[in-house]
Amino acid sequence: MKIRQLFDYDTWTYTYLIWDEATKEAAIIDTVIEQVERDLQLVTELGLTVKYLLETHVHADHITGAGSLRKKTGAQIVIHKNSNSPCADILTSENDVLTLGKQEIRILHTPGHTDNDSTYLIEGAAFTGDALLIRDCGRTDFQLGSNEALYHSITQKLFTLPNNTLVFPGHDYKGFNQSTIAEEKAFNTRIGAGKSLDEFSILMDNLNLPNPKRIHIAVPSNLKCGNV
Amino acid sequence: MKIRQLFDYDTWTYTYLIWDEATKEAAIIDTVIEQVERDLQLVTELGLTVKYLLETHVHADHITGAGSLRKKTGAQIVIHKNSNSPCADILTSENDVLTLGKQEIRILHTPGHTDNDSTYLIEGAAFTGDALLIRDCGRTDFQLGSNEALYHSITQKLFTLPNNTLVFPGHDYKGFNQSTIAEEKAFNTRIGAGKSLDEFSILMDNLNLPNPKRIHIAVPSNLKCGNV
Numbered sequence: 099m100k101i102r103q104l105f106d107y108d109t110w111t112y113t114y115l116i117w118d119e120a121t122k123e124a125a126i127i128d129t130v131i132e133q134v135e136r137d138l139q140l141v142t143e144l145g146l147t148v149k150y151l152l153e154t155h156v157h158a159d160h161i162t163g164a165g166s167l168r169k170k171t172g173a174q175i176v177i178h179k180n181s182n183s184p185c186a187d188i189l190t191s192e193n194d195v196l197t198l199g200k201q202e203i204r205i206l207h208t209p210g211h212t213d214n215d216s217t218y219l220i221e222g223a224a225f226t227g228d229a230l231l232i233r234d235c236g237r238t239d240f241q242l243g244s245n246e247a248l249y250h251s252i253t254q255k256l257f258t259l260p261n262n263t264l265v266f267p268g269h270d271y272k273g274f275n276q277s278t279i280a281e282e283k284a285f286n287t288r289i290g291a292g293k294s295l296d297e298f299s300i301l302m303d304n305l306n307l308p309n310p311k312r313i314h315i316a317v318p319s320n321l322k323c324g325n326v
Numbered sequence: 327m328k329i330r331q332l333f334d335y336d337t338w339t340y341t342y343l344i345w346d347e348a349t350k351e352a353a354i355i356d357t358v359i360e361q362v363e364r365d366l367q368l369v370t371e372l373g374l375t376v377k378y379l380l381e382t383h384v385h386a387d388h389i390t391g392a393g394s395l396r397k398k399t400g401a402q403i404v405i406h407k408n409s410n411s412p413c414a415d416i417l418t419s420e421n422d423v424l425t426l427g428k429q430e431i432r433i434l435h436t437p438g439h440t441d442n443d444s445t446y447l448i449e450g451a452a453f454t455g456d457a458l459l460i461r462d463c464g465r466t467d468f469q470l471g472s473n474e475a476l477y478h479s480i481t482q483k484l485f486t487l488p489n490n491t492l493v494f495p496g497h498d499y500k501g502f503n504q505s506t507i508a509e510e511k512a513f514n515t516r517i518g519a520g521k522s523l524d525e526f527s528i529l530m531d532n533l534n535l536p537n538p539k540r541i542h543i544a545v546p547s548n549l550k551c552g553n554v
Binding site for chain 1: 330331332333334335341361364368371372500501502503504509512513
């Protein structure tokens with residue numbers, strides 16, 4: 099599987115274009131509406147057919163480009179069933195499998211940042227959305243987030259993946275672009291090095307983060323796949 | 327060879343940490359002074375020994391972290407001999423080879439953005455600095471830049487590398503993080519698709535770009551390896 103990471107400078111969002119080189123079937127994970135033309139041009143230049151638009155969750159910090167890209171490519175929008183998204187084409191559950199050519203995309207339900215987080219597992223790489231970030235993790239204080247759920251998702255699901263699994267997050271705010279499960283188990287500042295649920299919860303409950311600027315626009319828009 | 331791409335948000339600069347997994351010998355390409363602590367922490371967490379601090383050229387848009395990192399790691403600072411850098415440890419020429427464990431780093435002199443640009447070739451990847459960017463290339467209007475030299479560097483040296491060679495640039499301003507030689511030969515907007523030197527020169531001579539904000543600080547500072 100080929101992977102191309104893309105960055106939206108305004109919202110610090112990573113988008114991922116992945117494709118099977120043999121069949122040129124592609125998926126795009128977590129698109130951003132302002133970057134749709136860029137993404138379409140890249141897909142065209144690489145000669146790819148976009149089959150899936152994979153959302154890791156209903157985002158609160160940017161508006162998805164999925165609706166717009168579906169119109170222009172015919173791809174199917176995929177998101178976890180807990181989102182109750184009325185516009186998605188495929189609502190997923192734990193361990194569902196999608197395919198690009200002979201390559202498999204396996205879905206883990208990794209809630210805690212929201213109730214509808216998915217991690218997409220593809221050939222030794224985990225696209226973790228806002229569940230597991232690099233040395234960090236998603237906040238748990240809105241959108242049905244839960245310290246207990248996120249702790250369980252990360253320690254019982256993601257940290258049990260092979261150590262050399264690459265971690266590709268939904269955002270990074272320090273300029274890291276990838277990590278590994280081994281690194282996060284050892285060095286994640288919020289949940290690594292064997293932190294207990296109590297330690298994790300105290301830390302998460304004291305973050306005192308402001309709401310994302312666009313949350314009141316982004317969440318309803320994303321439940322409509324970007325209003326397209 | 328393992329590759330980790332790092333990003334400096336303020337100057338849109340890509341830094342690359344590369345290492346030989348067997349010996350843990352590492353090099354860092356194009357560091358940024360504000361990110362030295364981040365880079366050191368990552369190196370420590372990964373258990374690496376930094377052997378080289380590779381500069382693709384004397385930068386005009388940010389101050390290198392090389393001097394500071396040399397102090398803290400004992401690594402050698404490497405740059406092309408045309409820089410006449412009085413603080414570097416190794417001044418390179420075309421086809422020089424450095425090693426990390428059994429892995430080779432081959433140096434191509436790819437001038438045109440400046441007179442001292444190097445591309446570092448490592449196991450199917452080209453770290454092209456500001457010579458070849460993604461769908462773009464470095465400007466040629468200061469620091470002894472030259473349309474003719476850059477055209478020659480890109481078309482005669484970089485475009486003759488194997489098509490599947492990965493291209494890792496020094497900057498990107500649209501959120502791309504990597505490309506391939508095949509893509510740039512086909513789609514580079516300034517020099518791809520068989521553009522002639524005349525076409526390229528007309529385009530480059532009409533960019534009318536403002537000088538980088540920090541050029542008067544950055545260039546003299548970088549000739550002192552970041553004043554450290």
